[in-house]
Amino acid sequence: MNLDGVYTAIVHRADPEAPPASLGSLLHPGPVLLVFVRHFGCTGCSQNVTDLQPWLRELSERGVQTVIVGTGKPTHLRGFVERFRLQDYAVEAVTDPTRRAHTAAGLRRSWWGTLGPRGLWDLLAGFGRGHLNGLPQGDTAQQGGTLLLGPEVDGAREVVLQHVNQSLADHAPAVELAEAALALQARGGAAELA
Amino acid sequence: MSAYLIHAANLLILSSFLVRDILWLRVLSIGAGLCFLPYFYFAQAAPLWAPIGWNLVFMTVNGVQIWRLYLERRPVQLSPDEAELRQLALHSLTPREVLQLVGLGSWKQAESERPLCSSGEPLAELLVLVAGQVRIEREGRALAELGPGRLIGEMSYLTGEAPTVDVRPLEPCRLFAWEIPRLKGYLETQPALRGAFQRVLGADLSRKLRGVTESQRLELG
Numbered sequence: 074m075n076l077d078g079v080y081t082a083i084v085h086r087a088d089p090e091a092p093p094a095s096l097g098s099l100l101h102p103g104p105v106l107l108v109f110v111r112h113f114g115c116t117g118c119s120q121n122v123t124d125l126q127p128w129l130r131e132l133s134e135r136g137v138q139t140v141i142v143g144t145g146k147p148t149h150l151r152g153f154v155e156r157f158r159l160q161d162y163a164v165e166a167v168t169d170p171t172r173r174a175h176t177a178a179g180l181r182r183s184w185w186g187t188l189g190p191r192g193l194w195d196l197l198a199g200f201g202r203g204h205l206n207g208l209p210q211g212d213t214a215q216q217g218g219t220l221l222l223g224p225e226v227d228g229a230r231e232v233v234l235q236h237v238n239q240s241l242a243d244h245a246p247a248v249e250l251a252e253a254a255l256a257l258q259a260r261g262g263a264a265e266l267a
Numbered sequence: 268m269s270a271y272l273i274h275a276a277n278l279l280i281l282s283s284f285l286v287r288d289i290l291w292l293r294v295l296s297i298g299a300g301l302c303f304l305p306y307f308y309f310a311q312a313a314p315l316w317a318p319i320g321w322n323l324v325f326m327t328v329n330g331v332q333i334w335r336l337y338l339e340r341r342p343v344q345l346s347p348d349e350a351e352l353r354q355l356a357l358h359s360l361t362p363r364e365v366l367q368l369v370g371l372g373s374w375k376q377a378e379s380e381r382p383l384c385s386s387g388e389p390l391a392e393l394l395v396l397v398a399g400q401v402r403i404e405r406e407g408r409a410l411a412e413l414g415p416g417r418l419i420g421e422m423s424y425l426t427g428e429a430p431t432v433d434v435r436p437l438e439p440c441r442l443f444a445w446e447i448p449r450l451k452g453y454l455e456t457q458p459a460l461r462g463a464f465q466r467v468l469g470a471d472l473s474r475k476l477r478g479v480t481e482s483q484r485l486e487l488g
Contacts, residue, residue: 128462131469248462255469256425262476 078177084167085147087154096174101138104257107220109175112211113145113153116199117242122157125247133163137254141166142174145211180218186240195242219245221253269310276302290336293329300326352443355416356395360463372445383434392444394419399440404433411478418471
């Protein structure tokens with residue numbers, strides 16, 4: 074994994090007025106949760122965001138900035154933000170159509186992950202939970218993933234958790250991410266006491 | 268008579284397709300099976316054992332699932348102790364979730380002489396203070412006092428590291444204790460309960476950190 078590559082990737086925001094910026098420039102100094110999704114019409118991304126949504130407030134209260142990174146066009150991102158009402162949550166959603174951030178984060182690009190048996194099962198299971206697959210809005214072979222980064226200390230961050238999605242709906246369970254964030258908060262608290 | 272049976276069975280199947288509650292779908296399906304059995308046995312020139320056998324299989328599967336649904340849905344009665352534990356520390360959990368957690372732990376008494384946890388010593392249990400008062404100390408310096416409903420050891424539970432403070436009872440205390448590996452192992456198999464319990468831990472941790480920061484601020488003047 075190349076964290077510098079993640080930070081220097083140029084991303085677009087949902088706000089058409091906001092100029093493209095490096096992903097690193099959007100990150101707060103505190104802990105950061107980077108959730109890489111596939112393409113914005115994907116059933117797996119829908120499942121991932123729906124799983125994460127009930128935890129966004131807690132993550133924010135635990136001092137964690139959540140950033141969702143997709144691979145579609147900025148216009149696709151706006152639709153995605155509206156569909157999941159992300160503007161009402163403490164979350165930043167951006168898109169990196171060049172996939173530089175995904176590549177630097179060590180995530181997989183795999184047609185097998187999308188169209189293999191597990192990918193097809195994910196598609197069916199997603200349908201069973203009410204997540205329909207939309208038209209491709211980004212790179213359909215790109216798999217998602219999650220990085221939980223610790224607070225910035227002397228310009229560097231510790232990778233607390235990395236999950237590389239293996240198929241289209243595979244993702245780190247939100248409850249595990251929230252627990253890791255809580256552990257970070259506890260460590261911070263223990264350090265304060267010391 | 269046989270015509271009535273086959274129509275009754277199919278009407279029950281039709282009704283089962285119209286209901287949305289899986290429990291009633293299964294009950295109606297068993298009702299249909301009960302109509303099919305005599306139809307396949309008595310209304311034929313010779314009993315049709317294959318459909319009879321398959322119907323018995325379907326009815327058994329549905330019966331087991333109905334029993335499981337009943338167990339999941341029946342109301343939960345907490346004992347006075349369990350209700351107190353819920354009211355004090357686990358109020359965001361449902362009674363059924365509280366009962367699941369209570370089944371994993373045990374009630375304890377603590378005397379005022381022995382610390383509940385000591386700095387640098389790995390902690391085996393996550394505790395809820397049900398009655399009594401404890402003091403959090405660091406190198407003999409009091410950081411905070413905790414009363415009923417507060418958790419002890421949640422930082423170690425979350426980080427897996429030894430505590431950095433001592434916790435000393437100020438009076439005989441009553442506690443509820445969970446062995447940390449057992450609790451973690453169980454919660455890993457119960458994502459919904461794990462999430463709910465994590466919110467309990469998070470709320471207590473935030474309250475504690477706020478309290479300690481406040482007391483440090485007051486100390487610093």
